[in-house]
Amino acid sequence: xxxxxxxxxxxxxxxxxxxxxxxxxxxTNIRFDLPVESDxxxxxxxxxxxxxxxxxxxxxxxxxxxxxxxxSNASSGVYFYxxxxxxxxxSYSTTVTKKTLLMK
Numbered sequence: 549x550x551x552x553x554x555x556x557x558x559x560x561x562x563x564x565x566x567x568x569x570x571x572x573x574x575x576t577n578i579r580f581d582l583p584v585e586s587d588x589x590x591x592x593x594x595x596x597x598x599x600x601x602x603x604x605x606x607x608x609x610x611x612x613x614x615x616x617x618x619x620s621n622a623s624s625g626v627y628f629y630x631x632x633x634x635x636x637x638x639s640y641s642t643t644v645t646k647k648t649l650l651m652k
Contacts, residue, residue: 557612558583558610558611559582559583559611559612561581561583562580562581562582562583562633562640562642562644563580563581564578564579564580564631564646565580566646567617567629567646567648570648570649571648571649571650571651572619572648572649572651573650573651574618574619574620574652575616575617575618575619575620576616576617576619576648576650577615577616577617578590578614578615578616578617578629579612579613579614580612580613580631580633581611581612581613582608582609582610582611582633583610583640584610584635584637584638585608585610585635585636586608586610586633586634586635586636586640587607587633587636588604588605588606588607588632589602589605589631589632589633590602590603590604590615590629590630590631590632591603591630592619592627592628592629593627593628593629594625594626594627594628595626595628600622600627601617601619603617607636617629619650622650623650623652624650624651625649625650626647626649626650627647627648627649627650628645628646628647628648629645629646629647629648630643630644630646631643631644
């Protein structure tokens with residue numbers, strides 16, 4: 549698991565993109581934009597709301613990022629990915645949830 553910085557400049561607003569591919573087997577990519585330096589946590593949940601995986605929990609500089617979730621050990625079904633971002637130097641906080649489908 550790694551988090552890649554996508555060098556396209558600093559975004560003006562926070563954005564969590566749709567996972568791609570979606571549906572997927574066995575891995576999918578998740579992109580997000582941070583307009584300011586933020587403490588970031590990205591968590592995967594199953595349909596029952598149980599935490600399945602925690603992909604990232606660290607401070608990130610403002611920028612565009614992409615990471616990959618390998619769900620080889622997960623069952624087929626619907627999963628939700630939620631990002632929590634809290635600005636470090638600026639008053640900024642957001643939580644966004646999106647859905648993806650694992651088909652084996």
